[in-house]
Amino acid sequence: MSLTALARSLPSTVPFVGPEALERRTGRPFKARLGANESVFGPSPAVVDAMAAAARDSWAYGDPEHFEVKAAIAAHHGVGPENVAVGEGIDGLLGLLVRLTVEPGDKVVTSLGAYPTFNYHVVGHGGVLDFVPYRADDHEDPEALAERAAALHPKLLYFANPDNPTGTWHEGAAVQRLIEATPEETILVLDEAYADFAPGSALPPLVPFRPNVLRFRTFSKAHGMAGARIGYVLGAPETLVHFDKVRNHFGLSRMAQAGAIAALADKAYLRETVARVAQARETLAAIALDAGLRPLPSATNFVAMDCGGDGAHARAILDGVISRGVFIRMPGQPPLDRMIRVTVGRPEELALFAEALSASLRDR
Amino acid sequence: MSLTALARSLPSTVPFVGPEALERRTGRPFKARLGANESVFGPSPAVVDAMAAAARDSWAYGDPEHFEVKAAIAAHHGVGPENVAVGEGIDGLLGLLVRLTVEPGDKVVTSLGAYPTFNYHVVGHGGVLDFVPYRADDHEDPEALAERAAALHPKLLYFANPDNPTGTWHEGAAVQRLIEATPEETILVLDEAYADFAPGSALPPLVPFRPNVLRFRTFSKAHGMAGARIGYVLGAPETLVHFDKVRNHFGLSRMAQAGAIAALADKAYLRETVARVAQARETLAAIALDAGLRPLPSATNFVAMDCGGDGAHARAILDGVISRGVFIRMPGQPPLDRMIRVTVGRPEELALFAEALSASLRDR
Known part of the structure; x- marks a missing residue:
């Protein structure tokens, strides 16, 4: 195959191994799936109904202009449809953004240990990543990121708030300072996948939109639609228009579009989910403390737990939990790899985790 | 926005305007949707059930390795799962292939008037398209394509069989000659979206797979799942492995994966759909002849009709049909733009088309 020079240089890879692959390897299904920051509470029943109805209509392509779902998202945020672009999850939109902006050798700034799929896209387009360490308190470091961006004038500056994999967050005022410090020719990639929690x-105010700030949101987390594949980006129209140059126009399924509209309409369900997540986070923090681990503060649907050792120590604890049928994950990058990361679950799933964790720790 | 040089050069575009956009423009819904080569007969009831069940499970990401759906596709074709890569429709997979192989300035050969979305991807990666005219009998010209590929040694050589937008097809022996004539460093992109019809x-034999031949198939046409977004490519493992370098790993919805598995299991429904399509094609051909148009032979789910004039003539006929509430399309490229292209429908939809067509012709 006559690959491009860039494609020749890339590894064949899966940034995250799915729980299904682990299940196939062990031959045993997981008893609890708490590793991928999915919402075990599921989508709203109204979403399930809307997607099932759309399944019947799925002989027809979905609207390539995403007219209705863009209108619903715009109304939800009190902005115009021209401030919204919709795509196959934040992952898909990040890939398009990187393709639009990054040429081989271009610099991109992110935090050391932040979202691997963003890095995958940057490397996939030949970009050169520059990493800013997390602060000692396991928060991203917006001041250091701003400084680094001012020095490098990178094409993209990535910042997740709330953060994954730590779950920590910054106040809107700090994010606003980062927005204002971002060089004009740099796009601030504000990953707000967990904003609903x-x-x-x-969250700094959405308006006025700046041409160099893009805010990524998703239906995969609080709306419980990870398997449906739909995310969106909020921004200035003159920036979003470029996505039309490179997108897969018919890539968004009818079911995802219909489900998203139903999800935004069921505000009570979203509130309920957010409350259940907050409560489950408390339970998870208590489980961590009971087990002698230090739970990090979280504004997401997961809790990172500092195991108090090195990566090998956390990995051994994680392996012990996984081998007991509870799927969780951990950051791969030191020093964040002192932690395990556990998605919230229903009480019975959290009990399974607590049991697996204490058994795993007993083995040590 | 600091776009790449390539992105700056690209237009913001939608390769195909969706019927929804036309409906919004006129304020009237179409009475029949016969323009996008969708299957009005819909997916199998088993597919609808599988997708509705998957909707309930859509809180979880789909398997990023596509293990079960790859196994089902492989079994369907009697090949190994390593001969299958799955993606967000043929459009999505074509985009990935172009990204893997085409650098700015690289040559790509296709037929003049063939699939615009393939061209969109090539231009989007800076490739230079070289066009071979259709034969005078409105078939693609595999001999001329082979000659051109031998002269240019392009990165990609695109060939659709059966063809869109003409509906015509070549025998497997002719395709096999094209396969054998394709230079080793050129990948033959064999678009077989309509293979089921x-x-x-x-269809030349699938095996042995050659490293430089990729055969694209879809669930959007005969399986009636256009709105679910799933297609696949069959090929040699050493070629397919490269898709892992650039794909959106979690891009395939749970519903699409579950629906595809159910579709392959319901072979009776597929046979029934293919038979209904063949019958409807006959009806469409008769409608064309009655109206004084010349229907082209078709091995697809649509019939191209030569209106016997130039592009403006066909466009006027098309506009008359569309203004009467029947969505159809036409090729944009001379000399194919003498034609209108009509997807098969149920008897009542075909009757609506016949009525709209004769009214449109009366207006001329």
């Missing part, structure tokens, strides 16, 4: 004070 | 003799 965060206190309102963590 | 074609006589068996039109």
